[in-house]
Amino acid sequence: MPELPEVETIVRQLRPQLVGRTVTAVRLGWSGVVQRPSPARFRSELVGRRIVGVRRRAKYFVFELDDGRALVGHLRMTGRLAVEPALPPSDTSALRPEWVRASFLLDDGRRLVFADVRKFGRLALVRSLDEVLPAIGPEPLSDAMDGPWMAAALAARRRLLKPLLLDQSFVAGLGNIYVDEALHLSGLHPLRASHRVSRAGAETLAQSIKSVLTRAIAAEGSSFDDFYRTPEGRPGRYQDGFLVYGRDGQPCRRCGATIVRLVVGQRGTHVCPRCQPRPRGATRPRTPRATPATRR
DNA sequence: CAAGACTCCTGACGGC
């Protein structure tokens, strides 16, 4: 699912294609994709706007416009963005025409396409990001997110590590995949209470998060089903390096123990029981089912 | 404040 590395990859690839382009027409395949303002205003007010910047905040993509406003969006789980010829070859997996929720004709004759099978993704035209972005924590790749910050932030809460790291108001951009990967790299169990992590553990966690995200961006993100593709149509490559995610039943790459799948905070969670010892007193999580074959 | 349930939505898979 698109997390920080996937959105960063998308933004980097779209930037040279979109900056300087003017939107000449907007088509909505499903008006529910527009969060605000009204679909009618969204369409009419975007026409004629030139895109002057393309960036990312957390898992949101932000297209800055020449009137100071921005087209902001979130891909949620199955959203995709691509720039293609105005008349595309009409059937390529997640970009199937019936899944196109919005498309934007550009002044160079191409079109920016937003497709999303499950209709969870959203677009908004805003004057300020505050209009649609909730309170969001620091960017994990920024210098502000370091060991001391992590130690203080973990101590200030009393929550299980996994749901805390998934909480966008704590740190921005992490999702289920990279939380599992970062926790494994840190040797921390997802059921550990945040305030019980040592100072050294917090330092390791901060560095592990940066390391995992940096490597994932270098690999253009992770793909394990038909959904995530870069705007250029390629799958990511980071799934080949997964340490634990989706690897339940397989040997840990570090110690050889069998990777286990748990459910923590209603999320599939993958751990190496040897590298990530279960904290004493942690409530026993529900027994997991086998990982569905959809992933892999 | 924390945490769990529930919702949205659809495709794919397991079970029978």
Added chain:
DNA sequence: TGCCGTCAGGAGTCTT
């Protein structure tokens, strides 16, 4: 073979 229940998951909302 084919129908049907279940599941995945980001994030908001509501309840405990």
